[in-house]
Amino acid sequence: MHKARFYYRIVPLRVSLLPLLTGILAGLINGLLGAGGGVIVILVLGALVRISGGESVPRSALCEGYPTGDRPGAAQKSDIGRDIPAASLMAMLPVSVLSAAQYAAAGRLELASFAPLLLPAVIGGVLGGIALDRVRLPLLERLFALILVISGGRMLLG
Amino acid sequence: MVLDMIAALIIALLSGMGIGSGGLLVLYLTAIRDAPQLHAQGINLLFFIFASAASLCIHLTKRKIPLLTVLLIALGGLLGSLLGARLALALPGELVSRLFGAFLVLAGVMTLVRSRRARRKKIHSADIIE
Numbered sequence: 001m002h003k004a005r006f007y008y009r010i011v012p013l014r015v016s017l018l019p020l021l022t023g024i025l026a027g028l029i030n031g032l033l034g035a036g037g038g039v040i041v042i043l044v045l046g047a048l049v050r051i052s053g054g055e056s057v058p059r060s061a062l063c064e065g066y067p068t069g070d071r072p073g074a075a076q077k078s079d080i081g082r083d084i085p086a087a088s089l090m091a092m093l094p095v096s097v098l099s100a101a102q103y104a105a106a107g108r109l110e111l112a113s114f115a116p117l118l119l120p121a122v123i124g125g126v127l128g129g130i131a132l133d134r135v136r137l138p139l140l141e142r143l144f145a146l147i148l149v150i151s152g153g154r155m156l157l158g
Numbered sequence: 159m160v161l162d163m164i165a166a167l168i169i170a171l172l173s174g175m176g177i178g179s180g181g182l183l184v185l186y187l188t189a190i191r192d193a194p195q196l197h198a199q200g201i202n203l204l205f206f207i208f209a210s211a212a213s214l215c216i217h218l219t220k221r222k223i224p225l226l227t228v229l230l231i232a233l234g235g236l237l238g239s240l241l242g243a244r245l246a247l248a249l250p251g252e253l254v255s256r257l258f259g260a261f262l263v264l265a266g267v268m269t270l271v272r273s274r275r276a277r278r279k280k281i282h283s284a285d286i287i288e
Contacts, residue, residue, distance in 0.1 A: 001182070002196075005230055006169030007183065007186070007234060016230050019227050019230035019231045019234065020230050020231075020233060021232060021234060022231055022234065023225070023230060023231035023232060023234020023236075024235070024237050024238040025190025025234075025238060026231065026235050026238060027234060027235030027236060027237060027238025027239040027240075027241075027242060028238035028239070028241055028245075029242065030203075030226070030235065030238070030239055030242060031230050031238065031239040031240070031241065031243030031244070031245070032242035032243070032245050032246045032254055033184075033199060033208070033242075033246070033254065033255060034184055034196075034198070034199025034200060034202045034203050034260060035181030035182075035184050035199065035202050035206070036181050036262070037180055037235065037238075038176065038183060039262065040176075041231055043265055044276040045227075045285065048185055049195050054186070054231075061229060063249075063275040066175070067213065069263075071211060072258065074260045077272045077285050078276055079221070079222070080243040082219045082221060083178020083223060083224075083251075084176075084179055084224055085175060086211025086214070086217040086221040087221075087223045087227065087260060087262060088176055089174075089176045089210045089214060089217065089226060090210075090217070090228050090232075091228045091231040091232045092206070092210065092232075092235065093207065093210050093211060093214065094232050094235070094236065094238050095232060095235035095236055096160070096206050096207050096210070097207055097241075098236050098240070099203050099242065099243045100200065102202055102239070102240070102243035102244070103196075103199070103203065103243060103246075103247070104200075105231040108196055108247060108248045109200040109203075109204070109239055110197055110200065113193075113197075113201060113206065116159065116162060116163065117162065117163075117166045117201070117205055118208060119163075119168045120163050120166035120167040120170055120207040121162075121166060121205050121208040121212070122170075122208050122209070122212045123167060123170070124166065124167045124168065124169065124170020124173065124174060124209055124212075125171075125173065125174040125208065125209035125211070125212030125213040126170040126172045126174065126212045126213060127167075127214060128168075128170060128172060128173060128174015128175040128178075129174050129212070129215065129216025129217050129220075129265065130174070130214035130216055131171060131175050131220075132173070132174065132176060132213075132216075132217070133220050135175065135258065138233075138273060140175070140177065141269060142259060142270065142273060143172070143177055143264040144177040144269060145176075145265075145267070145269035145270040145273065146266065146270075147172065147178060147182060147235050147266070148263065148265050149262070149263050149266035149267065149270075150182075151181045151182055151184075151185050151259075151262060152258075152259045152263035152265075152266060153259065153263055154185050154259065154261075154263075155256060155258060155262065156254060156263060157259070158171075158252065158255070
C-alpha cells in the first residue's frame, strides 16, 4: 500500500491515464448503449492484474491496497476475482446516474415503466452482493463469459 | 407483469454480482417486451443505478475496492457519458450496437478459452504434485 501511494506521487499522470481512458471508453458505451460500460472496466482491470503477476501478487499500481507479498501479513488470500466486478460496479454507478440524467433531460426516460422494476432491482442487487461473496470463481468467470456471448450475439445480429 | 418481475430479479442478481451489465435488461425489454431501443436503454440505466447501489451496500463491507482507481475510472466515465448519451439521443446507434456486440462475443469467447486453459493447467500441475 505504501509502495502504491509512493508510485502515485512520483508518476501520477502515467498511472492515472489508463484508468481515465478506460473510464472514458466505458462512459461512452454506457451513455450510447445504456449498458456495457462495466464490461470494459472488468476486462481492463482483469488484464492488468494478469499482466502484473496474477492473482496472488498484483503489483500493478492499479491494485493499490493489495498485499504486495513483501510485507509481513501480506500472505492473506487475495480475492481479486471478486473485487474487480465490485470495483466496476462502483465506478459505473455515478456514470449511469449522469447518463440517465441526460436521457431524462431529453425527455427519453420513462419512469412509469421502470416503477414496477424498482423493488426487484433492489432485492436482486442485495442478493447479488451476497452471491458474489459465495460463488466459486470459475463459475463466476464462466457466467460472465456466457452473458457476454448472449448479449453480444443479440446486439451483433440486431 | 409477474414475468417482468422474475426476469428483473434474476437480472438484478447478476448485475449485483457485477457481471450482468452486458445489457441483459435491454435485451429482455427489446426482444420480449418489444420496447424501442432508446426506451429500453433508459430503463436499464435506472435499473442498474438501483441494483448496483443496493449491491454496493454489501460489497463495501466485504470487498477490497481500489478506491483511487475507481475514482479515476468514474471521472473518465463521466466525461465519456457526456459524449455517449448525446450521441445516443442524436443518432441511431445500430452500427455501434452491432460493433459492440461483436466485441462482447469476442471477449466472452476469449474469457471462456482462458478460463478453460487455466483450469486444465491447474489439474495438470496437481497431477505432477501427486
